[in-house]
Each structure stands twice: as C-alpha cells, then as structure tokens.
Amino acid sequence: MELFSLKGKNALVTGSAQGLGNTVARGMLEAGANVILSDVSEKALEKAAGELEKEGFRVPFYVFDISNEEQVNGAVAKMEQEVGPVDILVNNAGIHRRNLLIDMPVEDWRKVIDVNLTGAFIVGKAVAKGMIARKSGKIINISSINAQMVRPNIGNYCAAKGGIVTLTKSMATEWGKYNIQANAIGPGYFLTDLTRPLSEDPEFDAWVKSEVPLCRWGDPKDLVGLAVFLASKGSDYISGQTIYVDGGWQACL
Ligand SMILES: NC(=O)c1ccc[n+]([C@@H]2O[C@H](COP(=O)([O-])OP(=O)(O)OC[C@H]3O[C@@H](n4cnc5c(N)ncnc54)[C@H](O)[C@@H]3O)[C@@H](O)[C@H]2O)c1
Numbered sequence: 237m238e239l240f241s242l243k244g245k246n247a248l249v250t251g252s253a254q255g256l257g258n259t260v261a262r263g264m265l266e267a268g269a270n271v272i273l274s275d276v277s278e279k280a281l282e283k284a285a286g287e288l289e290k291e292g293f294r295v296p297f298y299v300f301d302i303s304n305e306e307q308v309n310g311a312v313a314k315m316e317q318e319v320g321p322v323d324i325l326v327n328n329a330g331i332h333r334r335n336l337l338i339d340m341p342v343e344d345w346r347k348v349i350d351v352n353l354t355g356a357f358i359v360g361k362a363v364a365k366g367m368i369a370r371k372s373g374k375i376i377n378i379s380s381i382n383a384q385m386v387r388p389n390i391g392n393y394c395a396a397k398g399g400i401v402t403l404t405k406s407m408a409t410e411w412g413k414y415n416i417q418a419n420a421i422g423p424g425y426f427l428t429d430l431t432r433p434l435s436e437d438p439e440f441d442a443w444v445k446s447e448v449p450l451c452r453w454g455d456p457k458d459l460v461g462l463a464v465f466l467a468s469k470g471s472d473y474i475s476g477q478t479i480y481v482d483g484g485w486q487a488c489l
Contacts, residue, residue, distance in 0.1 A: 251329025263460030302355030408476030424482025
C-alpha cells in the first residue's frame with residue numbers, strides 16, 4: 237500500500253551492524269527504502285553489508301561513533317553528498333554498563349548517557365538540518381520499556397532511555413513546523429547480544445516469560461511493523477509519542 241511504502245526514501249539507521257537496528261534496516265529495505273547502515277564497529281558493519289549484498293541489496297555504510305559530534309557531522313555531510321538527503325533517521329545505537337547505582341563509576345554513568353541519549357541528540361541535530369531545509373523528515377528514536385519500568389543495575393540506562401522520551405517530545409515540538417515527525421519506540425525485552433547476559437540466565441529467562449502477557453521475549457522482527465509505519469506517510473499526524481512494543485508487559489501488574 238502506497239500509504240506505508242518507503243519507496244525512494246533514504247533511511248539512516250544507527251547501530252545497524254547487528255541486533256534491532258539491523259532487523260529494522262532490513263525491514264525498511266523490504267518496504268522500499270534505500271537504507272544507509274552505520275555503526276561504530278567497522279568490522280561488524282562490513283560483515284552486515286556483505287550479508288545484504290549476498291541477498292541482492294547494495295547498501296552504503298558509514299562508520300562513526302554517535303557520541304562524537306565531529307565524526308557524525310563529517311559522516312552525515314558525506315552520505316548526503318554520496319547517497320542523497322536523509323529522509324528517515326532511526327536513532328538506534330545503544331549500550332549497557334551494568335552496575336548498582338551505589339557501585340557505579342561515574343565514567344560508566346557518563347558513557348551510557350553520552351551514547352544512549354546525547355548520541356541521539358547529536359545525530360538528530362546533524363540530520364535535522366537537511367530535513368528542516370527540505371521541510372520533510374521522519375525521526376524514530378529507540379527508547380526502552382526501562383523508560384517506564386526500571387530494574388536494579390541499569391540506573392544509567394534507564395535515565396538515558398527516559399531522556400529519549402522527552403528528547404523526542406522536544407524534537408517534535410521544535411521541528412514540527414518544518415513537517416518533521418519525531419517519535420520513539422520503546423521495546424520490551426528482545427533477544428539480541430545486548431540482552432544475552434539476561435536471556436542466558438535461566439532465572440531471568442523464566443521471569444520474562446512469566447511476566448510478559450504474550451509469554452515470550454520479543455523477536456527483533458516484532459519491531460519492523462511499527463518502525464516502517466512511523467517512517468511512512470501513514471503516520472504523518474503522529475508526533476512526540478513513545479510507543480511501547482513490549483508484549484503487553486506494561487498493561488499488567
Ligand atoms: N534488546 C533489547 O531487549 C532492547 C530493549 C529495549 C531497548 N533496546 C535498545 O535498542 C537499541 C539496539 O539494541 P540491541 O539490542 O540491538 O543492541 P546490540 O548491542 O545488539 O546492537 C547495538 C549496536 O549499536 C552499535 N553501537 C554501540 N555504540 C555505538 C556508538 N557509540 N556509535 C555507533 N554505534 C554504536 C554496536 O556496535 C551494535 O552494533 C539500543 O538503543 C538498546 O538500548 C534494546
């Protein structure tokens with residue numbers, strides 16, 4: 237359907253060498269977008285682009301650290317010259333440094349805020365300049381269920397993901413007049429490398445399956461429908477929202 241097609245649109249997905257970002261990038265490719273992969277890990281990015289090439293997709297990729305403004309600005313300028321305007325941005329890259337607040341070194345607090353929150357601001361700002369000039373753009377920030385429901389050991393991460401919810405509202409508020417829609421997706425617990433320490437712990441695994449009304453972990457493919465929708469014309473009057481994809485977890489006590 238035309239309303240949900242991403243045909244002809246350029247979509248930049250950060251942290252797309254693996255995990256949720258890679259699956260969302262693949263979903264956007266299938267919806268017709270020209271996807272631009274990016275990640276801090278050059279090796280992983282080359283592997284991801286190589287796998288897509290074997291499947292018949294030639295995908296440009298750019299290596300940069302989302303928390304380094306100089307690298308981001310350089311890469312965004314280069315991709316706009318080489319590929320074209322970025323119509324869709326998915327601010328996906330994120331990390332964990334797990335520890336109880338009382339034991340957490342301030343460097344680990346700062347690192348997680350810097351990548352997970354400030355990184356989305358830096359890439360958002362770099363890409364929004366072109367979107368503002370063209371009066372058109374879609375920004376999708378990846379938050380987390382942990383913006384609403386927290387657990388011990390991840391206070392830095394929860395604060396960053398809560399910040400993504402309000403950063404998304406600020407982007408929607410300041411850039412709405414330029415026809416930019418900014419929304420966030422809050423995944424529940426999904427099976428990726430980031431959550432491997434949890435999914436490989438039998439107790440945690442059983443806990444997730446018993447708490448989630450749908451009785452399972454999220455499959456990265458479960459995010460694709462919403463990501464494509466928020467990048468498409470179908471969501472042109474939706475902005476500033478965070479939509480949770482959590483198997484119903486937040487609906488129940
Ligand atoms: N997996 C989950 O259950 C879950 C739940 C809620 C939210 N999230 C969020 O979804 C996003 C993706 O998570 P994932 O599970 O796919 O993680 P992942 O670790 O599998 O992938 C993250 C990717 O981001 C890249 N990256 C890390 N730091 C970067 C930086 N500074 N600059 C550029 N790239 C960087 C990594 O190299 C990696 O390829 C993250 O923001 C995460 O917080 C994940």
